[in-house]
Amino acid sequence: MEEALFEADQAAIIGEVPIGAVIVHDDHIVGRGHNLREHGNDATMHAEVRAIEEACGTLKSWRLEECQLYVTIEPCLMCSGAIINSRIPEVFYGARDPKAGAVDSLYETLTDTRLNHTVKVHEGLLAKDAGERMVSFFQAARKRQKAAKKARQAAKRAEANKTLDSKNKS
Numbered sequence: 001m002e003e004a005l006f007e008a009d010q011a012a013i014i015g016e017v018p019i020g021a022v023i024v025h026d027d028h029i030v031g032r033g034h035n036l037r038e039h040g041n042d043a044t045m046h047a048e049v050r051a052i053e054e055a056c057g058t059l060k061s062w063r064l065e066e067c068q069l070y071v072t073i074e075p076c077l078m079c080s081g082a083i084i085n086s087r088i089p090e091v092f093y094g095a096r097d098p099k100a101g102a103v104d105s106l107y108e109t110l111t112d113t114r115l116n117h118t119v120k121v122h123e124g125l126l127a128k129d130a131g132e133r134m135v136s137f138f139q140a141a142r143k144r145q146k147a148a149k150k151a152r153q154a155a156k157r158a159e160a161n162k163t164l165d166s167k168n169k170s
């Protein structure tokens, strides 16, 4: 999970939502990824999907039956689907995602016995570290938005004053 957190930090450094994932096979990391939605202009570039793609490439198989996936935040519907489709038997995740989590929060996709594959789920691994990264990321993003708004307003005022000035002169 430390490695997944490292991936989350790689996302944060480039301004992406800080979520990271790694896939382990025989005690070796065979796939890793972090969220790249903005840079890739691609809604499917979540950490888990990236890690699954890499692991399938490394193991030359779409079946990840002897792997464990570690991810810092509870997987969403898309990623839960990818986990099921790649037959990953065991998932460890950090903090819950009350708005998009599809493992425990909103849905329980990985443990739904109506599906042909169910997953052993462990939650709460380094949850505090994973959650804190999300909180500080979104706090900083809000701050940036506020600052940008202020700058736009100041520019508008300056522009208005300029027009006023030139009118007074003529």
Ligand SMILES: [Zn+2]
Pocket (backbone or CB within 6 Å): 046, 047, 048, 075, 076, 077, 078, 079, 080
């Ligand atoms: Zn996802």
